[in-house]
Amino acid sequence: MKIKFFIASILVLLISSLFYWPSIVKAATVVNTFQITSEGSQQTSPFIYNNLVVYASLSDIWGYDLETNANFPILEKENQQFTTGFYKNLIIYENSSPDLSTDVYMYNLTNGKDTLVAGGLGSQGSGVTNGKVVAYVDGGACGSIHVYNIKDKTSTKIFDLSCFPLRISGDTLVFPAADPNGTNIKGYDLKKNELFDVYTESGFQESANIFGDKVVWLDYVTGARGDYNAIKMKDLKTGEVTTIYESSTDSLQSPSVSNKYAVWSQSSAQHVGGVRGANLKTGEVFEVQPQGPHQNSHTSTSIWKDTAVWMSFRTGNGDIYGAIFNKE
Numbered sequence: 254m255k256i257k258f259f260i261a262s263i264l265v266l267l268i269s270s271l272f273y274w275p276s277i278v279k280a281a282t283v284v285n286t287f288q289i290t291s292e293g294s295q296q297t298s299p300f301i302y303n304n305l306v307v308y309a310s311l312s313d314i315w316g317y318d319l320e321t322n323a324n325f326p327i328l329e330k331e332n333q334q335f336t337t338g339f340y341k342n343l344i345i346y347e348n349s350s351p352d353l354s355t356d357v358y359m360y361n362l363t364n365g366k367d368t369l370v371a372g373g374l375g376s377q378g379s380g381v382t383n384g385k386v387v388a389y390v391d392g393g394a395c396g397s398i399h400v401y402n403i404k405d406k407t408s409t410k411i412f413d414l415s416c417f418p419l420r421i422s423g424d425t426l427v428f429p430a431a432d433p434n435g436t437n438i439k440g441y442d443l444k445k446n447e448l449f450d451v452y453t454e455s456g457f458q459e460s461a462n463i464f465g466d467k468v469v470w471l472d473y474v475t476g477a478r479g480d481y482n483a484i485k486m487k488d489l490k491t492g493e494v495t496t497i498y499e500s501s502t503d504s505l506q507s508p509s510v511s512n513k514y515a516v517w518s519q520s521s522a523q524h525v526g527g528v529r530g531a532n533l534k535t536g537e538v539f540e541v542q543p544q545g546p547h548q549n550s551h552t553s554t555s556i557w558k559d560t561a562v563w564m565s566f567r568t569g570n571g572d573i574y575g576a577i578f579n580k581e
Contacts, residue, residue: 295571300339338381345380379417506551520550
């Protein structure tokens with residue numbers, strides 16, 4: 254009788270362990286942070302694709318090779334350059350003239366060709382590309398959204414009024430749109446030429462970013478420190494919306510997303526900022542860069558697979574940092 258009871262107890266323990274197995278094997282994320290620039294001047298607006306990081310340095314565009322750990326000049330020209338998008342061999346950037354107006358350019362890393370996408374009177378900016386088109390805002394920080402066909406060299410207006418940033422993945426473009434109750438996230442299917450809603454709720458939804466079918470954005474009430482704000486994500490295939498992270502103490506901003514992780518800027522006080530990340534599979538939230546000095550409190554993030562990049566004022570002038578995420 255005792256033997257039967259012992260065997261039954263062992264079976265119960267084994268079955269119970271199966272149910273709790275996920276919590277046993279769940280591994281924390283190891284963050285390996287590194288500094289990309291330390292030139293004594295300001296570098297900003299980094300974007301990453303594969304093993305290359307591109308960024309603006311003073312008035313030029315530079316690159317950083319993650320395999321060789323080398324910084325190198327990519328494009329040196331008159332006026333101020335500001336990177337806004339990067340896909341494969343194509344860098345999209347704004348060229349600012351002395352009168353502060355901006356034009357959208359596309360630089361091809363493969364052949365060195367520098368192409369004017371949108372220019373003329375006024376300001377055009379916030380350009381992004383999927384290799385087939387360049388989408389941009391005509392009007393400065395806010396204005397109408399246009400799509401430039403790289404092959405045909407023609408531009409078409411697709412939306413009347415939006416504000417930066419625009420983000421693109423495959424044939425899907427995402428952006429904020431004004432609403433009587435705040436702002437919502439819209440999407441545009443470039444293949445079907447169809448506008449659609451990504452997320453329409455009360456309050457403000459802004460700073461959308463996309464990778465594949467995953468769209469992340471900032472959701473907030475008023476934007477005042479101490480009010481509720483959150484990083485949310487929607488799966489465009491299933492329609493499921495999840496909250497990745499939320500806070501009523503810290504200010505959140507500028508999320509970006511890859512197939513594995515999401516990262517965003519987080520500020521606990523004025524002129525203080527850091528970066529956090531989340532594992533999209535496990536839901537684990539982790540610190541990427543601790544809170545520290547930051548001129549504008551927030552910074553824009555960019556991520557490719559398990560590597561994130563951003564700008565921080567830790568040295569006082571603004572440098573580019575990166576981090577690689579690994580499991581223990």
